Amino acid sequence: MKVWQYLVGGIAVIGIAVQFVPNELPAVESNNPGDLIGSGIVSEEISGILKTSCYDCHSNETQYPWYSNVAPVSWLVSKDVREAREELNFSTWQDYDMMEQLEKLDDIAIEVKEGEMPLGIYTVIHSSAKLDDAQRQLIVEWAEATMDVVVEEEEGTEEEIE
Template sequence: MKARTYLLGGLILILGAIQLIPNDLPEVQSTNPGDIFVSGLLDDGMHQILKYTCYDCHSNETAYPWYSHVAPFSWLVAKDVREGRDELNFSLWAEYDMMEKLKKLDDISIEVGEGEMPMEIYTVIHPGAKLNTEQVKEIVAWAENAMDIVAEEEE
């Protein structure tokens, strides 16, 4: 019994101590003039789907939940957001050249179509972000149509 008390006390002490390690969450910006929504590539409905299911990791408009400020979860959230923004940042859409836009739209079509996005770990914690079959089809169709629009704009 005494060993169990020491073990529990030690665990609490460690969890308390790691809270002192600085949290390096990527910055949130609510004003993003280069956002994909401004580009005219998507309507309000598609914008809402993307905003609800993708923007936490793939934009500068991340809505950090309470657990993102508690170590060690904060480290995972920060890592996922950094990697997500590096891969695709809807807030910086205007900064991508035509080839980057086409590649990112193709990746969206493939990743969403194959059920790789949104990530399962995200939908477990945010079940409302899980895409249904119809939403998957809508996103894939939108991404493929947007590729045609982007290619035409550059001609």
């Protein structure tokens, strides 16, 4: 019985000690003038899906839940959000050039179609972020159609310059 007491006590001490390991969550910014949704190429329906299923990781508007401040979970949340923003950040959409936007849209279509996004580890806790088949189809169709819009906008910009 004493062994269990020492084991539980040791785990508790370690659990408390890891709370003092510094971990900085990626910053949250609500003013994002280069945001995808503000670009005019997203319908209200798609905007809602993206906000619910993608923006916590892929934007500067992350809404951190309470457990994101508790180690070691905070380390995973911090890592996942950093990596997600590096891969695709909707808040800086208008900073991407045309080729980057096309690449991101193609990646969105593929990842969503194949069920790779949103990540399963995220939807286990955030069930409202899970996409049903109809939502997946809407996102894929939007991403594919938006690739044409991005190219047309670029061509229109080039014609204005000439």
